[in-house]
Amino acid sequence: MSEYIITKAKIDRRKSHSHRRQSIPDESRETSPSRSSHRSRTPIGRNRESDTPKTWKASSERLIVLDKNDWDVPEKLHTVFSDRKSINSSSTSTTENERRLYSKTKSKSSTRQSNSRSSSKCSANGRDNDKSDCILRDHRTLPGPKKVYADEEEERIDREFYLQDEQGGYHEAEESRVFMGSHEKFRAMEEKIAKTRARGETKLKGMSARASALNADQEAWETNRLLTSGVVATKKVDTEFDDEVDARVQVMVHNTKPPFLDGRVVFTTQVEMVSTVKDPTSDMAVCARKGSELVRDVREKRDQAKMRKRFWEIGGSRMGDVIGVKQASDGQDTSNESSAGNADAENDNPVDEKDHVSYKAESQFSTHLKKQKAVSEFAKSRTLKEQRQYLPIYQCREELMQVVRENQIVVIVGETGSGKTTQLTQYLYEEGYAKYGMIGCTQPRRVAAMSVAQRVSEEMDVKLGEEVGYAIRFEDLTSDKTIIKYMTEGVLLRESLREADLDTYAAVIMDEAHERALNTDVLFGILRKVVQRRTDFRLIVTSATLDADKFASFFGSVPMYTIPGRTFHVDTFYAKSPCEDYVDSTVKQVIQIHLSHPPGDILVFMTGQEDIEAVCYILAERMAKVDGAPSLMVLPMYSQLPADLQAKIFDALDVRKCIVSTNIAETSLTVDGIRYVIDSGYCKVKVYNPRIGMDALQISPISQQNANQRAGRAGRTGPGVCYRLYTERQFCNEMLEAQIPEIQRTNLGYVVLLLKSLGVRDLLEFDFMDPPPQDNITNSMYQLWVLGALDNTGELTDIGKKMVVFPLDPPLAKMLLFSEKLGCSAEVLIVVSMLSVPNVFFRPKDRESESDACREKFFVPESDHLTLLNVYHQWKANSYSNQWCTDHFIHAKGLRRAREVREQLQDIMKQQRVELISSDGRWDVVRKAICSAYFYNSAQMKGIGEYVNMLTGMPCNLHPSAALFGLGYTPDFVVYHELIYTSKEYMQCTTAVEGEWLAELGPMFFSVKESYKSRLLKRMKELETSQQMETEMNMKVIESEIENEQIEKDHEADNTKQKAAAKKNSCSDIFKKANKRRRFGF
Structure with a gap:
């Protein structure tokens, strides 16, 4: 069966050519009105002057499928659709047959003249020599298969009629249809549109993939609906609508491991993983896994309130402005709260347009660390000098300094509040150790480093940043005059890369060593060798616990000095029975203390941000129902809180304060006036999850040492009380004595990279106090090998040597370095800077929907990373305005901090000779750079909004705040920054990528199915790669x-x-x- 698939334009062209070549009398060549009328209605994109038909758009692009065997008309009639030569040879017989056939149907066609102008003209001129313009329409006179031809021709006439109606009216003149029949005008219009899009005035180039996908889906749906409804008839229908040009890429997943990770090499003596819970079946462990029921109720209430406000309230909306409805009055407080995150908005002084700042001069937290006012009677009645003399460490100062003079390494044990953190640095300075270098003191948290530096500068009566300063990641408030420097452990660790012997320091104090942070254990091994090489160096290790024998034995049986006594007495009370919901019990205990206990501020320890916000919300709700209750100021405290709100906990107020905090306030953080401590018994710890291949925060019971540390917060400036929301039996039987060191439960990617750069070829040779598990080291080294930081033998590569210089996670450092090759390092630098600061989007209470609407304005539909880049560009375009940030629910200080991070990273790029190149709006290149760092966190689409990790098979979901969520375009492949756990596994910071990118950037994991001609070639290639790596090993x-x-x-x-x-x-x-x-x- 032979089939013809032709367009109307092609039929007209063939007819016109056939009649030009026929030898007919002069009267037969006269132009009939029907013919001229028909040719004047050329569709858009068809050039009458050229013989090449254009592709028709939307409804004008229709295919007519004709089957030659279905026609029951004279054979010569089919030459209309045949070759030009056959038409010329049989023109005489065709003319005679057509005349006979048209004469029979003339009377029938005259009844349809009112329906179509074209059909009436064709009937009136049915006897003309130009038979190609005449149409068979009366299907009742054509028996059998002839009806098919008549129906299709009738449908063609109807389509032509409606097409003319869409193009400006059936009776309009030719000049009203601007582009019809004019190829030059149509091409000029296309060029104009192309130039506009090239300038980015119509849409972003990064949206082209989404737009093309949406257009393809819409055209396929439109064709399907037209065919189903019968408006368009075709002999052959493809119901699958597969486009061969845009066929989906089939990515094959395989696993390749280098030979140095096949088990023959042992990296540590700790073989098994270490559990962070003493008994997984205990009551506290079960309660930690189950979570708080009250928190879930609060979450549901907020969701319901958000939906109710969205659908029923019109205050603050456009419709509300039209009819005069104002926004609810309760939004006044929330608006103040939102502006609290941008306190400098009223001083909206645009800065210089040049994107250059001094990250030392523009330190963020120092502007909020005001001089503390005395709150307690002890602080009000004594001067700073008298307060220093009252501390327990002052009573044993001479004896302690004698021990330090006689020994290079000293371990000091002092309970919370003994004064070791603030006084030891000053004692060493007064003893003259600062003549040979700086006196450094490390802290496990940046808030502790800043607050302690502020306190010491007040006691020494000097300006913060001169003689006394601090340094945290991306912020350095020191100068050439600095003699006492407080810093986080990561800062000192990075300084050891530049100075292996730490020559700028005369003494280093490692404070709060009992917390055993990841950088603490690495510093132990590094400083141990520094002491061996430098006889003039002093190392002091302080701990708040009495099990410091482990520290003393690690450094070689060094002397241990104990500071006697606690400052003030603290009473401890346990719960009578295990609590089922620690959040509900916490709220009840706070209300009881506030209503029935003497004055004094309250410090509450919770697990994380969601629990803290739930406690604050419920407290405000229940206190509002109590008549005549005294005022209570509830202040949250967690790491993602803006700096100015964190500093509010140190302000002196006339009302009782209730500080709800994570374990950030557990050590080295003294808030004057704290008298009551409520210990929930839980905290969030970072644990490596081998199922997802990355670290994850999980709630677990605290240790006994942590519980004692929390109780000590109540006795810093006066007698206090500690309420523990767990029984004494649980304290003894269900809590570990000490927390599991972080080095034994987290990913060690950066640590391995750092040790390799320090020349540690064999990790077994490095002095770990507690060796990390074998699986942790293996997985970390595997990740570094995947990123290209390690070669096939486990040695550091050139790109790995550059990665270690940046104070970033290895994936972010890889992204920054690879972006130079793609020509988009300027954009990726901004993306990395935005990822290195807390979330810049602010969601005030009761205004979540409004803030979400503002956030959606910045969405780039293909990437959350590009959304952050868009926010920064818009902020820069608005002259770095604080007011603009406030209007769009964005943290101005977060953006300014990202700007400072960008400046610091740019300085490191110059040192490493990494060129800063702009992509000029080619955001697809930026997405490819992001894919180069996170292709091992890739996921493939499973359903609408549902994905599955391509390597682990773990289900992943788009987060509701993602730019890809609910926008109608679901890419086949995405990469994500990290996974977060709430009710589901949500991907955080997602970007759509192409399947070919995964195969190009991650060949050890992925390959395109068509890239191998056969399975045999694939296996041969894998075998060749394996043999090559084995040879190198x-x-x-x-x-x-x-x-x-x-x-x-x-x-x-x-x-x-x-x-x-x-x-x-x-x-x-x-x-x-x-x-x-x-x-x-x-």
Whole structure:
């Protein structure tokens, strides 16, 4: 069966050519009105002057499928759709048959003249020689298969009629249809549109993929609906609507591991993973996994209130403005709260347009660390000097300094409030150690480093940032005058890369070592070697627990000094029975203290931001129902809180304060006036999850040492009380004595990278106090190998040496370096800077829907990373305005901090000779750079908004705040920054990527299905790669053996020389003694 798929334009062209070549009388060549009328209605995109038909758009692009065997008309009639030569050869017979056929149907066609102008003209001129313009329409006179031809021709006439109606009216003149029949005008219009899009005035280039996908889906749906409804008839319908040009890429997943990770090499003595829970079946462990029921209720209430406000309230909306409805009055407080995050909005002074700042001069937190006012009676009645003399450490100052002078390493044990954090640095300064270098003090948290530095500067009566300063990541408030420097442990760790012996420091105090942070254990091994190389260096390790024997034995049985006594007495009360909901019990305890206990501020320890906000919300709700209750100021405290709101906990108020905090307030943070402490018994710890291949925060019971630390917060400035929301039996039986060190439960990617850069080739040779598990080190090294930081033998590559210089996670450092190759390092620098600061979007209470609407304005539909880039660009375009940030619910201080981070990273890029290149709006290139860092966190679409991790098979979901969520375009492949756990596994910060990018950037995991001609070739390629890596590994083993043999030979040679020198010295001594005896006559 032969089929013809032709367009109306092609039919007209063939008819016109056939009649030009026919030899007919002159009267037959006269132009009929029907013909001229028909040719004047050329569709858009069809050039009458050229023979090439254009592609028709939307409804004008229709296909007519004709089957030659279905027509029951004379054979010569089919030559209309045949080759031009056959038409010329049979024109005479075709004309006679058409005349006979049209004469039968003329009477029938005259009844349809009112429906179509074209059909009436065709009937009136049915006897004309130009038979190509005449149409068979009366299907009742054509029996059998002839009806198909008539129906299709009738449908063609109807389509033509409606098409003319869409193009400006059936009776309008030719000049009203601007582009009809004019190829030059149509091409000029297309060029104009292309130039407009190139300038970015119509849409962003990064949205082209989404737009093309939406257009393809809409066209397929429109064709399907037209075919289903019968408006368009076709002989052959493709119901699957697969586009061969835009076929989906099939990505194959495979797993390749380098030979140094196949198990033959042992990196640690700790083989098994370490559990962070003492008994997984205990009541506290079960309660931690189950979570708080009250928090879930609060979450549901907020969601319901959000939906009710969205659908029923019109205050503050456009419709409300039209009819005069004002916004609810309760929004006044929330608006003040939103402006609290941008306190400088009223001083809206635009800065210089040049994107250059000094990240030292523009430190964020220092502007909020005001001089603390005395709150307690103890602080009000004594001067700072008298307060220093009252501390327990002052009573043993001389004895302690004598121990420090006699020993290079000293371990000091002092309970919370003994004064070791603020006084030891000043004692060393007063003893003269600052003559040989700075006195450094490390803190596990940045808030502690800043607050302690502020306190010491007040006691020394100097300006913060001069003689006393602090340094945290991306913020350095020190100067050439600085002699006492407080810093986080990561800052000192990075300084060890530049100075292996830390020559700028005369003494280092490692404070709060009992917390055993990740950087703490690494610093232990580094400082231990520094002490061996520098005899003038002093190392002091402080701990608030009495099990400091482990620290003393690690450094070689060094002396341990204990500071006696606690400052004030603290009473501890346990719960009578295990509580089912720790959030509800916390709220009840706060209300009881506030209504029935003497004055004094309250400090509450919770797990995280969601629990803290729930406690604050419920407290405000229940206190509002109590008649005549005294005022209570509830202040949250967590790491993601803006700096100015964090600093509010130090302000002196006339009302009772209730500080609801994470364990950030557990150590080295003294808030004057705290008298009551409520301990929930839980905290969030970072634990490596091998199922997802990354760290995750999970709620778990605290340790006994943490519980004692929390209780000590109540006795810093006066007698206090600690309420523990767990029983004494649970304290003894269900809590670990000490928290599991972070090095044994988290990802060690950056630590391995740092140790490799320090020259530690074998991790077994490094001095770990507690060795990390084998699986943690293996997974971390595997991630570094995937990113290209390690080669096939486990050695550091050139890109790995550059990655370690940046104070970033390895994936972000890889993204920044790879962006130079793609020509988009300027944009990626901004993306990395925005990811290195807390979330810049602010969601005030009771205004979530309004803030979400403002956030959606910045969405780039293909990427959350590009959304952050868009926010920064818009902020820059508005002259870095604080008021603009307030209007759009954005933290101005977060953006300014991102700007400072960008400046610091740009300085490091200049040092590493990484060129800063702009992509000029090619955001697809930026997405590819993001894919180069996170292709191992790739997910494939499973359903609408549902994905599955391509490597682990773990289900993932788009977060409701993602730019890809609910926009109608669901990409096949995405990469994400991290996973968060709430009710589901949500992908945080997602970007759509192409399947070809995954195969190009992650060949050890992915390959395109069409990239191999057969499975045999694929297996051969995998075998070749495996053999190549095995050869490199064997060469490394041989080189290491040769190197070890050379080291042994050198060692033997040194021993031989030493023995020869000793023998020579012995002979010389014997000779000298003999000469002496002869001289004296012996």
